[in-house]
Amino acid sequence: MQKKIHDYPGKKVVVTYDSKRCIHAAECVRGLPGVFDPDRTPWIQPDNADSDAVSEVISRCPTGALQIDRRDDGGSEPALGPNTVLVIKDGPLYVRGTIELVNPDGSVLSKETRVALCRCGLSSNKPLCDNSHRNGFEDPGSLGTGGFGSSEANLHDDELRITLARNGPLLCAGPVEIVDADGTNRRSGGKTALCRCGASRNKPFCDGSHREIGFSTDPV
Numbered sequence: 001m002q003k004k005i006h007d008y009p010g011k012k013v014v015v016t017y018d019s020k021r022c023i024h025a026a027e028c029v030r031g032l033p034g035v036f037d038p039d040r041t042p043w044i045q046p047d048n049a050d051s052d053a054v055s056e057v058i059s060r061c062p063t064g065a066l067q068i069d070r071r072d073d074g075g076s077e078p079a080l081g082p083n084t085v086l087v088i089k090d091g092p093l094y095v096r097g098t099i100e101l102v103n104p105d106g107s108v109l110s111k112e113t114r115v116a117l118c119r120c121g122l123s124s125n126k127p128l129c130d131n132s133h134r135n136g137f138e139d140p141g142s143l144g145t146g147g148f149g150s151s152e153a154n155l156h157d158d159e160l161r162i163t164l165a166r167n168g169p170l171l172c173a174g175p176v177e178i179v180d181a182d183g184t185n186r187r188s189g190g191k192t193a194l195c196r197c198g199a200s201r202n203k204p205f206c207d208g209s210h211r212e213i214g215f216s217t218d219p220v
């Protein structure tokens with residue numbers, strides 16, 4: 001996973017920004033324009049708002065591009081809540097909660113609280129979204145049929161492990177709720193495979209189409 005991280009220190013907090021993760025969803029700019037202003041240098045000025053407000057807006061950043069390190073006694077981000085996967089219309093999967101991304105060989109790639117995962121198959125920064133879906137990926141973000149395996153994963157803890165299958169789907173194990181783009185339909189369980197090749201006819205779930213299209217997760 002590529003990183004390009006910048007620090008923005010304030011008196012009470014340090015905000016970090018990973019430009020390789022940002023897909024310009026602009027939650028930050030809408031939430032606190034006095035702190036996050038892309039037309040200004042530096043574009044993040046943490047002292048222009050209360051630390052709790054900065055922390056709350058950062059917790060809305062769906063990609064994890066923004067993180068906060070508090071130097072006051074305010075604790076970390078607001079509580080994570082249950083693990084959720086929000087299916088974005090014509091876009092990525094926004095995953096939130098206690099997340100572990102796992103390489104195909106079983107080694108841990110990263111621990112996450114917020115991450116946007118590519119589901120169009122086109123990102124050159126897999127497994128992260130890099131906005132390549134804007135090159136024609138279309139999907140309404142509804143929930144296909146089925147999705148969860150009958151044998152549940154070991155739900156002994158709260159963590160959602162997502163194994164990045166080589167040339168295949170996102171293998172999810174752990175408690176998770178999948179939410180459609182409208183927020184009206186939800187399905188939960190402990191074991192599922194989510195399409196990341198863009199070709200499934202049962203999105204967001206994998207239906208094996210990655211084999212038909214010769215999907216490759218190797219860097220290009």
Ligand code: SF4
Pocket residue numbers: 021022023024025026027028029060061062063064065066
């Ligand atoms: S909220 Fe996160 S992903 Fe969206 S523009 Fe701000 S930093 Fe980028």
Ligand code: FES
Pocket residue numbers: 168169170194195196197198199200201205206207208209210211
């Ligand atoms: S990853 Fe897309 S169908 Fe399996």
